[in-house]
Amino acid sequence: MDTCLGPELNVSDVFSCSFSSWYSSFENLTISSKVLVLPPEVKSYLLADGIVLPEEDNYRSTADTSEDEEDDWDDGNQESQPPKFVEFEATVKQAIEALGGSVFPKLNWSAPRDASWIAFGNTLKCEGLNEILLLLKSSDFITHDLTRPFDCCHDSGTHSSDSVQYELVLREWCSLAQSMEFRVFVKQGVIVGISQRDFTNYFPELKNIAARLPREIQRFHSRHIAGKFTLQNYVFDVYRRATNNYLLIDFNPFGEVCDSLLFSWEELRTRQVDGTQEDIFRYVMQQEGVKPNPYGQYRVPTDVIDIATGSDPQKLVDFLKVEAERQAREDSTKDDTDDVER
Ligand SMILES: Nc1ncnc2c1ncn2[C@@H]1O[C@H](COP(=O)(O)OP(=O)(O)O)[C@@H](O)[C@H]1O
Ligand SMILES: [Mg+2]
Known part of the structure; x- marks a missing residue:
């Protein structure tokens, strides 16, 4: 992410790939989503050191019984006071409900994929604001979006993250x-x-579709994307639901900010394709071809070491708080189901 070799990326390319720039034009091809303006106080909170999650209403009701212990945590430490984002929490809640109850969160460009280790179940699936904030706050990718989104642009000198309207x-x-x-x-x-998007795995089923996949994707591209997306050089991610049935996932700039996966940026820049190019689709052909997972470094996080050594006890408290909220939610759903069954 930090090596920028290509000279051609500029700030407007990066803006064109931000979610809200393309979503309305491609809404019918992609996953239903809501774009919420990120309030400045939430942005500051995401960038502040340490993790102290806001108290959600449903948590407070169970937490109030252990006030003494809470006071101990807070003694003389103003920074550990949980922030309150009442309005934003309500907006997020409404959006999650409208999207069916569980969501995948990201900011203008990135999802907190490097932070999934902190979530129970190792996924980015979220059902409430605290889970979302914990992921966003634990992610280097999110910090990059918030602080250095134009790092690889030759004209980045004229723009900074201050010129960005941040969105959840x-x-x-x-x-x-x-x-x-x-x-x-x-x-x-x-x-x-x-x-292949996940090049750290061998998927035997790809062999069966490898021959027709380029034609299918070219068809999807020429029908739905070419001429409609504002750039000439770009990268897009798709999901194949079935033969000739594709879902658009994301757009990315054509350059080092985007992972070139089984290619290299140098070869992508110099590649000439004449329509008969056999090598247009690359996938891992055998188990031995698997590359190490580039997010491996995020698997033994220093945060866990912090928790283990007790240097950041608040993080463990928040970790457990999110789990308590999740269990409370599951219990109440179970109660509802029991009611129906009775
Ligand atoms: N709505 C979703 N539900 C579940 N998983 C998703 C969803 N959207 C994306 N993903 C998964 O997360 C990955 C990264 O998503 P993406 O939006 O491209 O984030 P980034 O731009 O940070 O890579 C995708 O490759 C996909 O596996
Ligand atoms: Mg992306």
């Missing part, structure tokens, strides 16, 4: 089979490469 994007949660996600590289309006 909530997308309806969808169970996606990782084997069916693909990244498509478009240069001068033409597809120059397609890669």
